[in-house]
Amino acid sequence: MTILSPSILGADLLRLGEEIEKTQKLGIRWLHLDQMDGLFTPNIAFGPQFVQAVRKKTDQFLDVHLMLEYPMQYIEDFVAAGSDLITIHYEAKDDPEATLRAIRAHGVKTGLSIKPATPPEAIEHLLPLCDLVLVMTVQPGYGGQTLRDDCVHKLPVLREMIKKSGREIYLEVDGGIKLGNMARVAAAGANVLVMGTGLFNATDPEAVVRAAHGEA
Secondary structure (H helix, E strand, O other): OOEEEEEHHHOOOOOHHHHHHHHHHHHOOEEEEEEEEEEOOOOOOOOOHHHHHHHHOOOOOEEEEEEEOOHHHHHHHHHOOOOOEEEEEEOOOOOOOHHHHHHHHHOOEEEEEEEEOOHHHHHHHHHHOEEEEEOOOOOOOOOOOOOOOOHHHHHHHHHHHHHHHHOEEEEEOOOOOOOOOOHHHHHHOOOOEEEHHHOOOOOOHHHEEEEEEEEE
């Protein structure tokens, strides 16, 4: 079954508790928490204290995405805050292998993300250290962007790489996922869909969840 991981970036932050409760009532088990430093991305968002606040509100699986130039120095803070999975970027300044090993050393699941310009082949050697691979289908930094078709083409390539690795690795997509394109993205190989405004601003969020689960 496809997993829906709602991006808190697309929620109404003034009503965050209510927004989280809404996802719980919809039966959603994951939440996606973007962290941005204003260097790796042009935007700034949240931090370990925010993850800690969300953790106090819910026992949902916290899918934490570090869009940071230097993620290594913050790993312990995000682990302590209650992250279940921490995704770093291949393009970050810190060595990705060392950072992934540091996350695993804390007993937290690991993710590795690639930006639109990075080919899938660049990360194949790192798959043994990954529990999740995240394909950005927009340029990271802002919510509400349109999905890029050229990035969707990476999914079958990565799905084949994952198969060859012999490991069970989630394949996640983040950027421009809406009700009208989620089936195509899932058919291309993704099994975790990050959705922000497409869910939180939906007139019928139950229909979105049914579609994500292949029930629509």
